Structure formats: C-alpha cells, structure tokens
Amino acid sequence: MVAGWKQLLTVNAWLLAASLVAPPLALGSAPPGRARALTAALAVRVADEAGAALSGATVAISETGDNKVNLLVSSDVSGRVSATVAQGTYSIAVYPPLTGGSATELLRSLVQGIPISTDRTIDVVLRRGVPLQSCVVSDDGRPLPGARVDSYSPVFDLDSTAYTDSTGWFRLVVAADEWLFVTPPPDGGREIGAWLRVADIQRDVDGLAVPVVLDRMAPPIDEPDGITVIHRGAATTGRVRIGVISEGYTDLRESFDDVNRNGRCDDEPFLDLDGDGRFDPNEPYSDANGNGKRDAEPFTDTNGDGVCNRDERAAFLRAITDGVRMLLSFPVYRDMADHLEVVAAFAPSAQAGSDFPTLSRPILRDTLFDSRFSSTNYIFNLDRSKAELEGQRRMGELDVFAVMTNSLFNLGRESASGAVFLFGNPRSDVSTTMAHEFGHSIGKLGDEYFEYDGAPPYNGNEPSFPNLTRSTDRAELKWGRFVRAGTALPTADGEPGVGAFEGAYYRRHGAFRPAHSCLMRRYGPFCPVCSDTLLTKIYQLSRASRPASPAVVEPGAGETLSGWTVVGAVDSDLAPVESVEVLVDGVAAGPAAREVLLGHMIDTSRYVNGIHDVAVSFAYADGTRRVTPAVRAVFSNETRVPPSIGAPRYQGGSLTFPQAAGVTVPGAVAIVNGKDRFPLEVSGAGVLRTVKKSLGSASRLRVSKAIPRRRDVTVRIVNSSGGMSEAVTFRR
Numbered sequence: 001m002v003a004g005w006k007q008l009l010t011v012n013a014w015l016l017a018a019s020l021v022a023p024p025l026a027l028g029s030a031p032p033g034r035a036r037a038l039t040a041a042l043a044v045r046v047a048d049e050a051g052a053a054l055s056g057a058t059v060a061i062s063e064t065g066d067n068k069v070n071l072l073v074s075s076d077v078s079g080r081v082s083a084t085v086a087q088g089t090y091s092i093a094v095y096p097p098l099t100g101g102s103a104t105e106l107l108r109s110l111v112q113g114i115p116i117s118t119d120r121t122i123d124v125v126l127r128r129g130v131p132l133q134s135c136v137v138s139d140d141g142r143p144l145p146g147a148r149v150d151s152y153s154p155v156f157d158l159d160s161t162a163y164t165d166s167t168g169w170f171r172l173v174v175a176a177d178e179w180l181f182v183t184p185p186p187d188g189g190r191e192i193g194a195w196l197r198v199a200d201i202q203r204d205v206d207g208l209a210v211p212v213v214l215d216r217m218a219p220p221i222d223e224p225d226g227i228t229v230i231h232r233g234a235a236t237t238g239r240v241r242i243g244v245i246s247e248g249y250t251d252l253r254e255s256f257d258d259v260n261r262n263g264r265c266d267d268e269p270f271l272d273l274d275g276d277g278r279f280d281p282n283e284p285y286s287d288a289n290g291n292g293k294r295d296a297e298p299f300t301d302t303n304g305d306g307v308c309n310r311d312e313r314a315a316f317l318r319a320i321t322d323g324v325r326m327l328l329s330f331p332v333y334r335d336m337a338d339h340l341e342v343v344a345a346f347a348p349s350a351q352a353g354s355d356f357p358t359l360s361r362p363i364l365r366d367t368l369f370d371s372r373f374s375s376t377n378y379i380f381n382l383d384r385s386k387a388e389l390e391g392q393r394r395m396g397e398l399d400v401f402a403v404m405t406n407s408l409f410n411l412g413r414e415s416a417s418g419a420v421f422l423f424g425n426p427r428s429d430v431s432t433t434m435a436h437e438f439g440h441s442i443g444k445l446g447d448e449y450f451e452y453d454g455a456p457p458y459n460g461n462e463p464s465f466p467n468l469t470r471s472t473d474r475a476e477l478k479w480g481r482f483v484r485a486g487t488a489l490p491t492a493d494g495e496p497g498v499g500a501f502e503g504a505y506y507r508r509h510g511a512f513r514p515a516h517s518c519l520m521r522r523y524g525p526f527c528p529v530c531s532d533t534l535l536t537k538i539y540q541l542s543r544a545s546r547p548a549s550p551a552v553v554e555p556g557a558g559e560t561l562s563g564w565t566v567v568g569a570v571d572s573d574l575a576p577v578e579s580v581e582v583l584v585d586g587v588a589a590g591p592a593a594r595e596v597l598l599g600h601m602i603d604t605s606r607y608v609n610g611i612h613d614v615a616v617s618f619a620y621a622d623g624t625r626r627v628t629p630a631v632r633a634v635f636s637n638e639t640r641v642p643p644s645i646g647a648p649r650y651q652g653g654s655l656t657f658p659q660a661a662g663v664t665v666p667g668a669v670a671i672v673n674g675k676d677r678f679p680l681e682v683s684g685a686g687v688l689r690t691v692k693k694s695l696g697s698a699s700r701l702r703v704s705k706a707i708p709r710r711r712d713v714t715v716r717i718v719n720s721s722g723g724m725s726e727a728v729t730f731r732r
Contacts, residue, residue: 113492143168331599
C-alpha cells in the first residue's frame with residue numbers, strides 16, 4: 001500500500017520543535033553502549049549584503065542526515081555563532097534580527113547540504129528583500145479575505161507566509177527570484193489557487209502590485225442519476241474519470257436550539273479518550289465555528305450518534321470542491337484540466353463519523369462502509385470492496401476511485417492505493433492532499449518524504465516507482481536523461497535541477513528522489529520527472545495522444561482571457577527542456593523560467609484589449625530552441641479608472657477624503673507612506689474615511705500613529721479590484 005501524504009513543517013517550525021523535543025547530543029559524552037560521536041567546531045558568520053555583521057539573528061543548525069543535532073542560537077555582536085557539533089551533513093537557516101528599521105526587510109537564508117567532518121566556518125549573507133503589497137480577488141472583483149500567500153525559494157523551500165486581511169490585502173517581503181503560491185480561503189468557494197513568479201508581478205516604487213485575480217471553477221452540475229459533476233474538462237477524446245463517494249455522512253436534518261443566533265448548530269463533538277463522558281481539554285474536538293473553544297447547543301439526536309446532523313451532503317461536496325480547486329492550482333493538473341473529470345456520489349450513512357473501537361469506551365457508528373480508526377491519530381480502514389462496488393454501481397467505470405470520509409475530529413491520514421482515502425473536516429484547511437494522492441493513483445508515483453528519524457536505511461529491492469531509486473549510478477538512474485552533465489550524484493539538498501537526492505520512500509538513507517523538492521515530498525509543484533510521468537499517464541488514461549512537438553494546451557484558440565491566466569504548453573519529453581518562456585505577439589511576457597516547466601501565469605491586463613497571439617518558447621539543453629504554434633486569444637479586461645484622492649484630512653481619529661471619487665468599498669484601502677494599509681468605509685454623512693481603530697497590516701500602527709503630528713506623510717487610495725490614485729503628501 002502506498003502511504004499517504006505526510007505534511008512536513010516549515011524549516012523554522014520544524015527546527016524549533018526539534019530543539020525542544022530532541023536536544024542535541026551532550027558534548028563529550030555518549031549514550032551507553034555507543035561509540036563516542038566524532039565532533040567538529042562549527043562557526044557561522046552572519047552579515048548583510050554590505051558586509052555589516054548582524055547581531056541578534058536566529059541561527060538554526062540542523063544535522064540532516066541522522067538528526068543528531070538541532071540547535072537554535074542567536075548571533076553575537078560580531079554576527080558570529082559557534083558550536084561543537086557531531087560530524088555529519090548540515091543545513092543552516094538564518095532568520096533576520098527581530099528589530100525595527102531596515103533590518104525587517106532582510107530575508108531568511110537557508111544553506112543546505114553542508115558536509116562537516118572537520119572544523120568549518122560558514123558565511124551566511126542575508127539579502128535585502130523588497131516589500132510586495134497586493135490584494136487577492138475573485139474573478140468577479142470580490143476581495144478574498146483569509147487567502148494564504150506563501151513565498152518559496154527557487155528550489156521551493158517555504159520562506160514566508162501571509163494571509164489577506166478583511167479587505168483582501170497582504171504584504172510580504174520577497175526576493176525577485178522567488179515564487180508565490182496564492183491559495184483561496186477555505187470558505188467553500190470555487191476559486192482556484194495560482195503559482196506566480198515575483199518577477200512577473202508589476203509593482204511600483206512603493207511595492208504596490210496589480211491585484212492577484214483567482215479564476216473560479218464552473219458551478220457543480222447535478223445530473224439526473226444523483227451524480228454531481230464537480231469538474232468536467234472540455235476534451236472530446238476522453239477524460240481521466242475520478243469518482244468520489246461519501247462515507248460517514250448522513251442525510252438527516254435534526255432540529256436544534258440556536259442559542260447564539262448564528263444560524264448553525266454549534267454542536268462540536270469530541271473524542272472521549274478516557275471514556276468518562278466529559279470533555280477534557282486534551283481531547284480532540286471539532287471547532288466548527290472557529291472560535292477556539294468547544295461549544296454545544298441543544299439538539300434533537302434522532303439517530304443516537306451524538307452529532308447534530310445537518311447539511312452533511314453540502315459538507316461532503318464542499319470538501320471535494322476544496323480539494324479539486326487546489327488540484328487545479330498545480331501545473332500539470334491545470335494544464336491538463338480539459339482531460340480531467342471529477343464526479344461525486346452522496347451515499348448516506350445512518351450515523352455520522354467513524355468507529356474508534358480501541359478506546360476505553362469504544363465509539364461505534366453505523367456507517368455504510370464500516371470506516372474505523374484503529375488508533376486515535378491516523379491508522380484507518382474501511383470495507384474497501386463494498387465501497388468500490390457501490391462506487392461502480394453509482395458512478396460506472398472509473399479511472400480513479402476515492403472515498404471522502406466525514407472526520408469529525410480533524411483526524412485522518414490520506415492514502416492512495418486501489419482506492420484513495422480522503423478526509424473532510426468541519427473546518428478543514430484548503431490543502432494539497434488531493435493533488436498529492438492523485439499523483440499516486442494517476443501517475444503511480446511514490447512518496448519521497450522520510451517518515452521518521454532513526455528509521456534504518458532502506459535496503460530492500462529497487463522501488464517500482466518511476467521517481468524512487470536505491471542506485472545513484474548515472475548509467476542505471478531511472479531518470480538519467482533528466483540529469484545534466486556535471487551534476488553530482490548523489491546530489492546535495494538545496495541544489496537546483498534534477499539529480500539524485502538522498503531521503504525518500506520514508507527513509508533518510510538508502511533511497512533517492514529526483515529533485516530537492518516536489519509535491520510528492522512536500523508542498524510545492526511537481527518536479528520535472530514527476531511532471532513528465534503525470535503528463536504521459538493523463539494522456540494515456542484519457543485516450544489522447546501526447547503532442548509529438550511543443551504545443552500550447554491552455555488557453556484554447558479563440559478563448560477570451562482576463563486578469564491572470566494560465567498559459568500551458570507540453571512537449572513530447574520534458575527531459576531535454578532547459579527553460580520555457582511565454583510569448584505574447586512574439587515578445588517575451590517575462591523572463592524564462594527554469595524551475596517549473598509547465599503552467600505559467602501571465603497578467604493579461606498588461607496588454608491592450610483585443611486579439612493577441614500566445615505561444616511558448618522551449619529552450620533545450622543542447623542550445624536549440626523551438627516555439628509552439630501560436631494560439632489566438634482575446635484579452636478583455638475591465639478598464640480600471642484610478643480613484644481620485646482629493647485633499648486628505650485627519651479628523652476625529654480617522655483619515656478622511658471628502659473629495660475622493662471612484663473608490664470601491666468595501667475592499668479599498670488607504671496606504672500611508674507606502675507601507676501601512678487602512679480599510680476604507682463611507683461614514684453616515686457620506687464621507688469616505690478610514691475605519692476607526694483599524695490597524696495597518698505592516699507595522700500594526702493605528703491611523704493616529706501612522707500619521708504623526710507636524711510630519712509629512714504620503715497617502716494614496718487603491719481599490720482591491722485594481723486602480724491606484726495619485727500619491728498625495730499632506731501634514732497633520
């Protein structure tokens with residue numbers, strides 16, 4: 001059985017956790033029965049790009065081979081950190097000092113694959129980033145509060161994360177060579193996430209950028225046979241048919257007493273681990289309303305499951321939709337969206353949830369497929385044969401079959417083998433689980449992560465998966481045609497491109513993967529090897545022919561495009577491809593991309609409305625270049641008339657704009673000194689003003705602090721859907 005997705009923590013959080021639960025080896029001593037570990041002196045010098053030493057930087061030192069050392073240390077006044085460490089392979093992550101001023105614009109630096117067998121000094125330079133401010137909106141212009149924006153390094157290590165505020169705005173400090181992954185809020189919407197390059201995002205001197213517009217999936221279609229179509233691509237040759245059936249969802253609508261008048265039943269079941277019938281703080285519960293505490297309102301429990309059963313069909317469909325819209329966020333799936341179809345069958349159970357037979361007071365539920373947790377974390381199973389037969393009866397022949405289980409306690413470890421097991425939770429985050437698991441079931445790809453520290457090295461047979469191996473011999477390497485001349489084998493973590501990176505197939509040692517990062521390992525796009533494999537499998541399953549030469553597959557000829565849009569192109573083989581470049585009317589729409597070879601986004605609002613030719617240029621390792629035939633598309637963007645700011649005033653604790661015009665509220669913000677954002681509203685008297693007591697999302701200042709007395713400040717108004725006013729300087 002192929003094990004499922006293991007969510008890996010960010011480097012910072014992981015190192016911090018490791019330093020708390022797994023302290024480094026005591027220097028000068030060894031555990032009983034073990035040989036004394038060989039040690040070396042490690043010095044780290046931290047400076048900025050000008051060479052100035054940085055004191056107070058946090059330096060995380062991690063031995064990445066056997067997890068022998070995890071340290072968190074602050075640099076001294078000379079920017080130095082010294083430690084005696086066990087010999088091994090290390091990564092060093094340096095986080096900028098938590099001080100005010102320009103130091104807050106410094107970026108984290110991560111150095112990986114450092115072999116330490118003798119005393120070493122490592123110099124780490126923190127680059128200065130640039131502030132990036134933008135808003136995330138749906139394609140109908142609505143701001144999307146709670147959207148997540150992650151910045152990734154060129155090898156797809158997670159660098160930083162921001163969430164959009166109530167007006168859809170976010171602020172990050174980024175490097176020009178980074179990528180952004182923008183994911184929609186987990187609110188049951190239909191927006192699709194987007195991978196963008198910082199280099200492609202237009203921004204002004206203050207870092208203000210054009211809005212990030214997220215496309216929406218088409219609404220679901222309820223068919224007469226009880227099947228709901230979540231997504232159906234337009235391909236006429238055939239599609240990969242993915243079917244999802246429900247488990248542990250009921251079709252009941254029990255009555256309840258809405259004590260807090262919020263319109264929903266705040267019955268939040270808990271997992272009674274000790275069997276005493278009382279909720280204890282250490283017991284998992286379903287925080288359905290997201291207020292951080294367990295609530296319960298009286299309800300009529302007609303079926304005896306202890307759960308207020310209401311709207312569970314909608315919850316089932318919402319969970320699938322959240323997975324599919326993230327599936328379509330990723331290159332390969334998004335490029336091949338026309339060749340994919342996802343359908344859902346709601347098969348109600350008598351009771352909600354799953355069995356927990358191992359508890360001191362077992363929880364037993366009458367569910368259609370007898371789903372059960374054999375542990376209180378993730379060991380899970382169900383009657384797979386019965387589920388597959390029912391799925392075939394309801395949905396017909398499928399290429400991929402999945403079960404979405406109603407997990408009441410935010411538990412569950414997804415997996416993919418003959419059937420894909422997925423888990424819907426009352427307040428589940430938008431995740432990449434489905435995209436990863438379908439990498440198993442469609443592409444027959446293996447897991448590339450290591451499962452736990454201390455596992456013995458892999459010494460089994462050669463893995464049958466196209467992205468895993470136990471050999472680093474260049475002549476025998478499965479993906480050898482992807483490896484460029486001069487690439488070291490094995491390849492050190494942090495290196496770009498395709499090689500043989502140790503740590504895969506649940507083990508730190510003895511198994512190798514193609515790239516430093518990949519969706520089969522952790523968050524990030526698929527690596528070139530997995531991308532190429534998935535492309536081939538999707539074409540095969542959809543009974544279509546993979547193009548023999550470079551061709552644009554997205555958009556289609558004659559399509560009308562607006563805002564950010566995907567330009568996808570495929571080739572007969574991705575192995576020789578060195579980089580790709582999107583061309584609009586024969587001119588590059590941005591710099592060539594080497595990290596991701598599929599699914600690039602371009603901002604069509606940069607071009608005049610009308611007909612444009614879109615093509616993609618492929619550059620190959622042998623120095624040749626081929627351009628796809630152009631696809632003619634229509635760019636159509638709403639003309640954004642910039643708002644007029646007039647003469648700002650400060651009065652009554654607010655910044656007011658009595659003469660402003662063309663401002664769209666809610667969603668518009670006033671930006672002070674290019675940094676502090678304050679939402680705008682219309683007062684009862686009809687005057688535009690900043691919301692009283694609102695906080696600027698960059699420095700956490702109130703309006704009164706952001707606009708000090710007798711000092712010049714620069715203000716502009718920006719609509720969330722686009723359009724910036726002129727900058728006006730005034731003095732309070």
